[in-house]
Amino acid sequence: MGILKQITLYIALCSSISSSSAFSLKNCTISTPLKDTQPKVLCYKMGFFSFPLIPTNTRILDISFNAFTQIQIGDFSHLSNLQDVNISNNKISQIQEGAFDSLSNLTHLNLASNRLKGISGGMLHGLTNLLVLGLDNNYIQDIEESAFSTLQNLKVLNLTKNHLCYIEKIKPVFASPYLEELYIGSNHFDAFNSYEMSTKPLSLKRLDFSNNPLATFHLTENIFPSLSHLDLSYCGQNGTMIWNVTEKTFFASVKTLYFMDVHMSAQNAANVLQSFKNLSNKIRLNGNVKLNKTNLLLNACSPVLKVVRLNANKIKHLTNHMFDPCSDLAELDLGDNEISELSPSMFRGFTQLKTLRLQINKLTRITNSFQMLFTLEFIDLSRNSIKTLTCKDFANLTQVKSLYLYSNKISVIDSCLFKDLKSLEVLKLGTNHLLRISDAFSNGPHSLLDLQLSFNKLSKIEKYAFRNVSQLNNLSLQDNQISEIEGHAFEGLNNLTSLLLSSNKISAKTLTRHQNVFSGMPNLKNLELQANSISFMDDQLKNPPFTDLKQLRVLSLHSQRRGIGKIPSNLLQGLSSLEMFYAGNTNLGHLNPDTFKFNPQLWFLELSKNALSEDNSIPAELFHPISGSNQTLILSRTQLRSLNFLLNANLSRLSTLRARGNEIDSINKTLIQSLPRLEVLDLEKNTFTCDCNNAFFIDWAKNINSTQVIYLNKYMCSYPPSLRGMSLSDFNTESCTLKTDFICFLCSSIVVILTLLSSFVWxxxxxxxxxxxxxxxxxxxxxxxxxxxxxxxxxxxxxxxxxxxxxxxxxxxxxxxxxxxxxxxxxxxxxxxxxxxxxxxxxxxxxxxxxxxxxxxxxxxxxxxxxxxxxxxxxxxxxxxxxxxxxxxxxxxxxxxxxxxxxxxxxxxxxxxxxxxxxxxxxxxxxxxxxxxxxxxxxxxxxxxx
CATH class of the missing domain: 3.40.50.10140 (Toll/interleukin-1 receptor homology (TIR) domain)
Structure with missing residues (x-):
C-alpha cells in the first residue's frame, strides 16, 4: 500500500511539474522578469485550500493569506530551489514530518499567523540552511527537544504571540548554535530563570521579552555575553517584578534597551535601569506615564547613553534641569506628548545633541528655543499647532540639515527665516496654510536639496521664486490651488530632477500662456501634472509647454478633472528623452498618429480608463516612432473591442501588455505572432467568446513558457450564452484542431470500407x-x-x-x-x-x-x-x-x-x-x-x- 501511495504521489508531482512549466499560473503571478532563471511567485490572498502548481525553478514564493490547513509531504518536493517562502496568515494546524525535506536551500521561512500548537521533532527536518524562521502569532505551547537539531545555521527565530508559559520550553531552540535573534514577546512567561534557558553562554545578540507578565527576572550566569539589544517593554506584573542580576557585567554588551510602558514600581524600574547604566547607548522609555521622568533619566543617563526616546509619556512641561543627567545625548525624542512651550534653558545642557524630535505635541511657537544647540542637525516639529515663525527661531543653527515643519498652521514665511540655516538640505513645509512664497527663499537656504510645499493654499508661482535655492533636487507643490505659473517661475533650478504639481488647478492656459513656464530646469527628470484641469481643443499648439525639458524621463498627465479632450500632436515636442508617459483617466477618445513623433525613447505608455472604443481610436502609426526599445503598454478599462491595431504597430519589442477590463472577445494567432518578446499579458475581465476563434490563444496561453498570462483561469466566457461564466481555459479546443494523422486515418478507413462495401454490393x-x-x-x-x-x-x-x-x-x-x-x-x-x-x-x-x-x-x-x-x-x-x-x-x-x-x-x-x-x-x-x-x-x- 505504501509503494502504491508513493507511485501515485510521484505521478501527481510529475503532472504538477509539467502543468506548471508554462507561466499562465492559476491565481499566481511572477513578479520577476521571465528570463530570470529563479523567479519570484506571488500567490497571496487567492483563497487556496490546497497547494497550487508552482514552477520548479521558483526562488521566492509568497502564498500567505490563503486557507491552507496543513502542509503535506510532497507539497514542496519539486521546489528544491526555494530560498524564501511566506506561508503566513493561513489556517495551518499540522505540518507533516518530512514536508520540508527537499528545501535544503531555503533561508527564510515565514509561518506566522497560523494555528500551530507545537513544534515536533521532525517538523523542521531538512531545513539545514535556514537563517530566518517566523512562528509568531500561533498557538504554540510545546517545543520538542530535537525540533531544532537540524537547523544548524538558524540566526533569527520569532515566537512572539504564542502560548508558551515556561522558559524551559525555549531551551530546544538553542540546538541552533548560531542563533542571534530571539523574539519571545507576548507569551505567558511569568518568571525568567537563566538556568532554565541555558547553563552555557549563548550567541544571542537580540532578545525580545516584551509583553510578558514577568514577576521575577533572575540572571545568575553570564549566558548573554554577546547580547546587544534587550526588549523589556510592557513587562512586569502589578508593579512587583523582582529584578535579580547577580553581576552587572552580565549585560555589559547591551547597547539598546527597550523599556517602554513597564508595569512595575519606581524602585523596580530604577533597579532595572541601574543594571544598564554606563553600558547602553540607546534607551526607549516610551509610555511610562506613571513613572517620574526625572528619576527615569537620572537612573538611565550616563556619558555612554546617546539616544533617549520618551514618546507617549504625556509630558506637559519640560523643567530646566530635567535633562542635566543626559548632557551627552546625541538624539532626544519627545514626540507624541503634550508639550506646549519651549525655552532655551530647557536644552542648554546639551553639548552633542544632533537630533531633536518634538513631533505630535501642542507647540504654538518656538521662541528661539534652539539657539544654544550648535550641534543640532535634525529638528522635527511636525504635527504641532505652530502658527508663526520669527527670524530668530532658527538662529545659529548652522549645522541643521533637516527641518520638519509639516502639519502645522503656518501661513507666512519671512525671507529671513532660513538665513542661518547654511547646511539645510531637507525642508518639509507641507500641510500648512501658506498662501504665497514670492520671496520666502530669496535668502536661501542655498544648500537645500529637497523642498516640500504640498497641501498648502498656494495659488500662484511667481517669477524667479526658487532661483536662490538652486541646488534643489526635488520640489513638491502638489495639492495646492495653483492656477497660474509665471514665465521663468522655476528659473535657476539647474539641478532639479523632480517637480510635483499634481492636484492643483493648472489648466491648458496655465501651460501655454507663457513660453517659458518650465524653463530653467535643464536636468528635470520627473514632472507630475496629474489631477489638474488641463484640457485641449486644438490639434496643434502654438506654444508647446515642454520644449525646454530635454532630459525629462517621466511625464504624468493622468486623471485630469474635466478630461484632457485630446492630446495635440505637438504637446510632447522637445521631450526627446521621454521614457514614461501617463495619460490614463483623461476621457481621451482618440490619439493623433503624430503624438509621439518627438519621443523616440518612450517605452512605457499608460492610457487606462479612457474611451477608446472606436476602431481608429488608437492608430497603428502612433507607435512607429517608439518601436525601437522594450515597451510596456497599459490599456486597462479603455472600452477596447480589439487589439488588432497592434498588428501593424511594429511593436516587436513589446514586453508587457495590460488590457484588462475591456470588451475584447478574441485574440488571433497573427496578433500573438506580432509580439515575439511579450513577457507579461494581462487580459482579465474581458468579454471573451468561447469558440474556435480563440482556440490558438487558449492553447498558446496554457503552454507558452516565455510569456506570463496573468490569471488565465479567471478569463471568463461571455459568449455563447450557454457557456457564459465558464473559464476560458476550460474550453475544449481539440474539436477545433485539424489533425492530419487523424484525417489520413479517417480517409484510409473510408476507402477500405467503401471498397469492401462496393465488393459486397457488386x-x-x-x-x-x-x-x-x-x-x-x-x-x-x-x-x-x-x-x-x-x-x-x-x-x-x-x-x-x-x-x-x-x-x-x-x-x-x-x-x-x-x-x-x-x-x-x-x-x-x-x-x-x-x-x-x-x-x-x-x-x-x-x-x-x-x-x-x-x-x-x-x-x-x-x-x-x-x-x-x-x-x-x-x-x-x-x-x-x-x-x-x-x-x-x-x-x-x-x-x-x-x-x-x-x-x-x-x-x-x-x-x-x-x-x-x-x-x-x-x-x-x-x-x-x-x-x-x-x-x-x-x-x-x-x-x-x-
Whole structure:
C-alpha cells in the first residue's frame, strides 16, 4: 500500500511539474522578469485550500493569506530551489514530518499567523540552511527537544504571540548554535530563570521579552555575553517584578534597551535601569506615564547613553534641569506628548545633541528655543499647532540639515527665516496654510536639496521664486490651488530632477500662456501634472509647454478633472528623452498618429480608463516612432473591442501588455505572432467568446513558457450564452484542431470500407443496383416528359433479343404494322445512331403507349433486354397504368426465372401472353395481342394467362 501511495504521489508531482512549466499560473503571478532563471511567485490572498502548481525553478514564493490547513509531504518536493517562502496568515494546524525535506536551500521561512500548537521533532527536518524562521502569532505551547537539531545555521527565530508559559520550553531552540535573534514577546512567561534557558553562554545578540507578565527576572550566569539589544517593554506584573542580576557585567554588551510602558514600581524600574547604566547607548522609555521622568533619566543617563526616546509619556512641561543627567545625548525624542512651550534653558545642557524630535505635541511657537544647540542637525516639529515663525527661531543653527515643519498652521514665511540655516538640505513645509512664497527663499537656504510645499493654499508661482535655492533636487507643490505659473517661475533650478504639481488647478492656459513656464530646469527628470484641469481643443499648439525639458524621463498627465479632450500632436515636442508617459483617466477618445513623433525613447505608455472604443481610436502609426526599445503598454478599462491595431504597430519589442477590463472577445494567432518578446499579458475581465476563434490563444496561453498570462483561469466566457461564466481555459479546443494523422486515418478507413462495401454490393446486389440506376434514369426522363407535355410517337416499343429478330421481322411486324397499322419502335430501326443505348431505350419506352417484351431464354440472358424490362417496370410503377405486355415465345419454368427476380415478380403480378406453339392456330394469339394493345392505359387486367 505504501509503494502504491508513493507511485501515485510521484505521478501527481510529475503532472504538477509539467502543468506548471508554462507561466499562465492559476491565481499566481511572477513578479520577476521571465528570463530570470529563479523567479519570484506571488500567490497571496487567492483563497487556496490546497497547494497550487508552482514552477520548479521558483526562488521566492509568497502564498500567505490563503486557507491552507496543513502542509503535506510532497507539497514542496519539486521546489528544491526555494530560498524564501511566506506561508503566513493561513489556517495551518499540522505540518507533516518530512514536508520540508527537499528545501535544503531555503533561508527564510515565514509561518506566522497560523494555528500551530507545537513544534515536533521532525517538523523542521531538512531545513539545514535556514537563517530566518517566523512562528509568531500561533498557538504554540510545546517545543520538542530535537525540533531544532537540524537547523544548524538558524540566526533569527520569532515566537512572539504564542502560548508558551515556561522558559524551559525555549531551551530546544538553542540546538541552533548560531542563533542571534530571539523574539519571545507576548507569551505567558511569568518568571525568567537563566538556568532554565541555558547553563552555557549563548550567541544571542537580540532578545525580545516584551509583553510578558514577568514577576521575577533572575540572571545568575553570564549566558548573554554577546547580547546587544534587550526588549523589556510592557513587562512586569502589578508593579512587583523582582529584578535579580547577580553581576552587572552580565549585560555589559547591551547597547539598546527597550523599556517602554513597564508595569512595575519606581524602585523596580530604577533597579532595572541601574543594571544598564554606563553600558547602553540607546534607551526607549516610551509610555511610562506613571513613572517620574526625572528619576527615569537620572537612573538611565550616563556619558555612554546617546539616544533617549520618551514618546507617549504625556509630558506637559519640560523643567530646566530635567535633562542635566543626559548632557551627552546625541538624539532626544519627545514626540507624541503634550508639550506646549519651549525655552532655551530647557536644552542648554546639551553639548552633542544632533537630533531633536518634538513631533505630535501642542507647540504654538518656538521662541528661539534652539539657539544654544550648535550641534543640532535634525529638528522635527511636525504635527504641532505652530502658527508663526520669527527670524530668530532658527538662529545659529548652522549645522541643521533637516527641518520638519509639516502639519502645522503656518501661513507666512519671512525671507529671513532660513538665513542661518547654511547646511539645510531637507525642508518639509507641507500641510500648512501658506498662501504665497514670492520671496520666502530669496535668502536661501542655498544648500537645500529637497523642498516640500504640498497641501498648502498656494495659488500662484511667481517669477524667479526658487532661483536662490538652486541646488534643489526635488520640489513638491502638489495639492495646492495653483492656477497660474509665471514665465521663468522655476528659473535657476539647474539641478532639479523632480517637480510635483499634481492636484492643483493648472489648466491648458496655465501651460501655454507663457513660453517659458518650465524653463530653467535643464536636468528635470520627473514632472507630475496629474489631477489638474488641463484640457485641449486644438490639434496643434502654438506654444508647446515642454520644449525646454530635454532630459525629462517621466511625464504624468493622468486623471485630469474635466478630461484632457485630446492630446495635440505637438504637446510632447522637445521631450526627446521621454521614457514614461501617463495619460490614463483623461476621457481621451482618440490619439493623433503624430503624438509621439518627438519621443523616440518612450517605452512605457499608460492610457487606462479612457474611451477608446472606436476602431481608429488608437492608430497603428502612433507607435512607429517608439518601436525601437522594450515597451510596456497599459490599456486597462479603455472600452477596447480589439487589439488588432497592434498588428501593424511594429511593436516587436513589446514586453508587457495590460488590457484588462475591456470588451475584447478574441485574440488571433497573427496578433500573438506580432509580439515575439511579450513577457507579461494581462487580459482579465474581458468579454471573451468561447469558440474556435480563440482556440490558438487558449492553447498558446496554457503552454507558452516565455510569456506570463496573468490569471488565465479567471478569463471568463461571455459568449455563447450557454457557456457564459465558464473559464476560458476550460474550453475544449481539440474539436477545433485539424489533425492530419487523424484525417489520413479517417480517409484510409473510408476507402477500405467503401471498397469492401462496393465488393459486397457488386457480388450480392449488383442486379438491384443496376435496377436502381435505371429506375433513377427513368425517373429523370419521366419528369422531363411530364414537364414538356410530350405526346406518344409509337403505339408500342418492342423489347426483344437479337436471336429472335427473324420472328419479329417475319411475323410481328407484318401483323401489327402491315395488317393492323400500329406504329412500332424497333431498336435496329428507330434508335438514334451515336446516342447512348440506355438513352435510346428510355426515350423509346416513354415515347410509346406500351412496351411489348418478347421473352425467350436468350432474352433473359441479355443485359440490354433486362434494362428495357426495368425501365418499363418503373414506368408501370410510376404511372400505375397498363403499359407493359409480356409475351412468352418459349415455355420457361418459374425456377428458371429466379435469377432474374424482377421478371419473376412481374409474371406473378401481370397478365402475360404465350406465343403460338408449332401447329397451333395463330389467329387467337394475334387477336389477344391486338386486344392488349387496344386496352386503355388506366385499365388493370387480372393476373393470369391470355
Amino acid at each position: 457480388h450480392f446486389l449488383r442486379f438491384q443496383v443496376v435496377y436502381a440506376y435505371y429506375l433513377f434514369l427513368a425517373f429523370l426522363y419521366n419528369n422531363k416528359k411530364k414537364h414538356n407535355g410530350s405526346t406518344f410517337q409509337y403505339d408500342a416499343f418492342i423489347s426483344y433479343n437479337n436471336e429472335d429478330e427473324s420472328w419479329v421481322m417475319e411475323e410481328l411486324i407484318p401483323k401489327l404494322e402491315g395488317e393492323q397499322g400500329w406504329r412500332l419502335c424497333l431498336h435496329h430501326r428507330d434508335f438514334e445512331p451515336g446516342r447512348p443505348i440506355i438513352d435510346n431505350i428510355i426515350d423509346g419506352i416513354y415515347s410509346s403507349r406500351k412496351t411489348i417484351c418478347l421473352i425467350t431464354r436468350n432474352y433473359l440472358k441479355s443485359n440490354w433486354c433486362s434494362s428495357e424490362v426495368q425501365v418499363a417496370s418503373f414506368r408501370l410503377f410510376d404511372e400505375q397504368k397498363d403499359v407493359l405486355i409480356l409475351v412468352f415465345l418459349e415455355d420457361i419454368p418459374t425456377h428458371q426465372l429466379s435469377p432474374y427476380h424482377r421478371m419473376r415478380k412481374l409474371v406473378k403480378k401481370r397478365t402475360y401472353l404465350r406465343g403460338p406453339k408449332p401447329g397451333e392456330d395463330t389467329k387467337i394469339f394475334w387477336q389477344k395481342l391486338k386486344m392488349a394493345l387496344e386496352i386503355k392505359e388506366g385499365h388493370n387486367s387480372d393476373r393470369g394467362i391470355l
